[in-house]
Amino acid sequence: MKTITLTILGMDCAACASTLERTLRRQKGVERAAVNYTAGTMELTYDDGQRTLEDVVLAVKKAGFRVPVEEADLVLSPGADVEAAMEALRKVYGVCDVEVRPEGKLLVSFRPVGVDSRTLLEAVRAAGADAEVTDFRAGEEYYQLDTRMRLLRMLAAAFGLTAPLMLELHPKAQFLLGTALQFGPGRYFHAGAWRNLRNRTFGMDLLVSLSSSIIWLYSSFVALTRKKNFTLYFTSQGVLLSLILFGKYMEQVAAGEAGAAIRKLLRLQPASAMVRRDGVWKELAAEQIRTGDEILLRPGERIPADGVILTGGCAVDESMLTGESMPMDKTAGDQLVGGSLNRSGSVTYRATTLGKDSVLQQIVAMVRQAQTEKAPVQRFADAVAQWFVPGVMAAAAGTFALWFFRLKKGDLERALLNACDVLTVACPCALGLATPTALMVGSGTGAERGVLFKNGGALETAWKADTIVFDKTGTLTLGQPRLTDVCPLPGVTEDELLSVAAAIETRSDHPIAKAVTACGEGDSDLEITDFAYIPGRGVQGKIAGEAVLCGNRGLLKEHGVSLTELERLPDLRKEAKTELCVAKNGKLLGVLGVADVLRPDAAETVAALKAQGRELWMLTGDHAETAGAIAAQAGIDHVRAGVLPEDKVRTIRDLQARDKTVCMVGDGINDTPALAAADVSVAMGTGSDVAIESAGILLPAGKLTKLTEAFSISGKTMRVVRQNLRWALGYNAVSITAAAAGLLHPSLCAMAMSLSSIGVLMNSLRLQKLGKKKERDR
Amino acid sequence: MQDAVFKTYVRGIWCVQCPELILSGLLQRRGVIDADVAYYQSLVTVRYDPEIVTEETLREALTDLLSAL
Structure with missing residues (x-):
């Protein structure tokens, strides 16, 4: 079973996310699929024996979306075995092709499953060659920019075509502009609507496409056939498309902001490090660092990789991990976390964990998981969203019927417009976005x-x-108890008591054991057999053949050791200390006091x-x-x-x-x-x-x-979710009713709808202030 | 080990990619503790260690980053 996070392109709204999830789940071999529309990613657990990665990619394509291909340029070191390197690269999970380019370059194409420079380099190294990554064209920002540019172009076209419509133009001219709008920027929604229908889901694209098409069709018919006494609504169509595209663009921007935390984390990894190779210090690219490398760290630098300090001392700001920026002193033997900041001091340290298993990457993975997994409240929102759009379509049809057959009999224009208003003003996105963004x-x-x-x-x-x-x-x-009291019974010396206890406790990892061994003379030459740690009681074993117990009264009682002598010693438990009774050969030697502050x-x-x-x-x-x-x-x-x-x-x-x-x-x-x-x-x-x-x-x-x-964070986040959901439901109830009653103008509907989704996003972004505020408090 | 902060309004941030690039460049610099770019206000805030790097150097670096956009 493999669990991967894939970048998905082409998702326009939250309904797309649900569609994709359902489609993937139906696939054989897929155990779990969770899509995060705002992040543009999908977490997938599948059996790679039954399905390959390319099968998954194909399934995504059939659903109407795309899994992009990322690229990297590699330059092999001279004299390297090119064939072997290419073979090794092809075997890397996610790589779909390796091409040879002029000047000894290799072009590696791979799917966005988290392949990074390091993975590629390690594969090449394993094949006995060495290489350098000269260009890496991948990453989330890459696609976000792409999507945004596309939207901007559509938006510009929509505005450009709508502006002239504001003037009183000849009907035929208006018709041309309207048609351009319908098949130009409008295509964005028609393609989406088609995708919706193909996958048997109902999304916002369907509503917008329907609405704009109806307006266009009606207006075209009127423009081309009627000679006088008519109103055209191409302007409304233009404004509708423009405003909704604008809303989508803002959504993208806000969605980008939502992912800011992860991006910031990833930025904390330095691009280069001072590594000792062949006895010489060299500045190397971060992905060239190997496990076991010795790295030099100077004050003010970010730590390039997880590791253990060899020499020197420093003070490290680990706020990326703990949220606390108070520098922690570290010396030889202490752990360093890649991405944290060295505030002062120089050290040399050995790199231990790299790549996906590093602390930073694990935090990123964790945050991604929290962002993608469906929290229970989200499933509720998804369920509602499911019937929402069909419901709106039914309401639109009903509105049309109501106006055409009853309220204003025979007034096609009025009926159509009001029906379109209903279609336009309804905002299923707010529902779909309410939870995930927060x-x-x-x-x-x-x-x-x-x-x-x-x-x-x-x-x-x-x-x-x-x-x-x-x-x-x-x-x-x-959790760091200290030995506070050594109380032997008469006839036993303090040293004797302590050494027996320390000897047996050397075998235990418990904090209490460590407190004892820290102060006692734990003679490691003594032979300890039959050692056992009994949870909730203590330890027992044989030292040089003699039975020793070290633990609480319960332990000694169970072994039949008489506790009457204890009365002669102070009851350390009354002082909030842990009492360790030590017994040898069934006889109580004394007690030790351990205090945990x-x-x-x-x-x-x-x-x-x-x-x-x-x-x-x-x-x-x-x-x-x-x-x-x-x-x-x-x-x-x-x-x-x-x-x-x-x-x-x-x-x-x-x-x-x-x-x-x-x-x-x-x-x-x-x-x-x-x-x-x-x-x-x-x-x-x-x-x-x-x-x-x-x-x-x-x-x-x-x-x-x-x-x-x-x-606090949990409470505030859920409060925002509830606000968003209440808004989404309330807004829709009120606006759809108003639209059905004929109180709204198509342009107004478009604006309201856009503002609704943007509003939900902005409300969620307010949560970012929780992070920033703390900064100022420091 | 006292931190210093400087804030500056910048011109030339027009694309949504820009804050990322600026942040990236700033955070990599020795002596920079934290950096933030407020896109809508075009405001860059940098917290740094004045014993390691000066405000001059950082402002220069920022100008370089902006011109590269």
Whole structure:
């Protein structure tokens, strides 16, 4: 099964998107097809055993749209095996042809499935040659410009032909202009209407084409046959076409704006980097970077690729990932994210992940997915849009009948005009655009702020969460516990206690284990056998043959270790610390205290969420006393401690059974089942690990305040969606009625209709301000 | 590490492709932290690190980018 994102050309309105989706879904081997009209792309999951990429392209063509061909020029290094290189290139997924051009150039043609310079170069390299990409003619902006130019030309023609019609010209002259309009700029809509009919869908093009054709036909008939006492409506036809084309153009511009966030992300990747090759530092094009390359990074430069620092130190602005522009200090061993900005310091680092798997590309993919996936509310809008146009056509026919047979008997002109008004003023686009554009801008803005919505559903549901369940360690707390107390029982030394604990904990990755091993002398020479980590309890194993336990009281009880001696030691749990009981050979040695500090913004966030009327819960495997103390510090009233992973899921289910919309906040690694069970799932503090599958929302920054931002963005986006839908439905109801009543003039209808779609788009674009506003706050 | 910002109105942005090209060119420059082009107002805003690059250099770069359009 392959999942790809294809650029689709020729979609004029949202109805086209639905048509294409349905057509593709009917194809054998296609599992999923989601089209984003505003972005001009289609996400497709298909079985590449049953269907090839070219089959898909053909299917798209049959539906009346186009999948473009992109090109790249490659220059092979001298002495390279041209045949082998061409073979290798042809095998790259998406490539449809490779041609040899003069002067050792290769022209590679490929489909827009995400093939980039790097992919082509790597293919050539694998064939044993080396090359340079000299020109790359591809990308979304490429097509947007193309579409816009086409519309502009049509628009200019329409205006040009309509202007003279404003003057009182001879009927025959008007007829000529009107005909030119009908078959010139008008073709745009007729072609669209034909496509609609062929695919058995009903879109706006059909309405406009019908309306303009009726007006033209009637006016032509009158112009050519009547001698006196008549009015021609070619002007209206011209104005109609002009205004609607203008509306379409504005739509394109707005649609382009909607995709601004992703484009900005992609711009953050530097075009070149200072790479060490053969011991010498060279400035190379970004796509020439290979995994393992050593790169020099200077202050003020953007980081060319993901990697790990080798030498030096720097301060990095990772706002493209986290939304926070406060520079983070990084030294040898730390990760760098490609696209982030080095504010100060120089480092050399080794490139690790490149291309599609890099953090930046993954974020882009995530935002694209959120923009394309059909959020539930969109499906509703699509369903309504389905019967909308036939409904309008029926209403137009009804209007005609009403006027011709009843209200003004025999007045063909009046009846026709009013019917056309109905056809023109109806705006199905607003319905189709209402949701997708808002979601597009919302998800893009979210990404700018470091709130990554992975799908439309998350964006749609987040704000509705009335109950929030927090995991404790790593979510509410910093997740970096420190060893605070070492309390051996009499007869045992501190060193002994610590070394036993540290020795067994070296095998565990748990944050608590790390706190112990950081301070203790974990002797790695000791032989550890039968090691086991028991979730919610602790660790056990044998050190040099002796049974050792390190965990909570529950663990020791289960192993039959007597806990009576514990009373002689201070109860660390009362101090909101985690108590680690250490036992060797069935005998208690003492306890260690580990404290995990609450995140600085926890209390503030909790208060804010509570003020919004949400119910807050904390779940933890820790003991009730520690949990209680942390919860009190944070301000959370509902706590469940001693919770095993399965219990977390059960708690969430219980809450859901009580009709609550539950949002689970965790670290994304240890809470997978719980995150999957919740209605809204948030993974915090993932940093550059954005491949977390289990959560619907990622907050790489690891700041709890981002959680309130996530709800805010979700709420505002959905508010815009509702506004758009209400407008779309309301506007249509009022205007169609007015048109049917004969209150409107054709030109007015055209203007209203255009303004309606543009209005919906502009309203959605308002969401962009959410991103910009934060900039000013810094 | 103090940021500096400069805003300037530009002439010569007529196509919708232009903001993209300007943004692209600006963001690649060493020292530029963030850039924004408001198409309808023809306003370019650049946030940069004055210790690495000067406003002069950036204005020159902007002029170069605009003339290349």
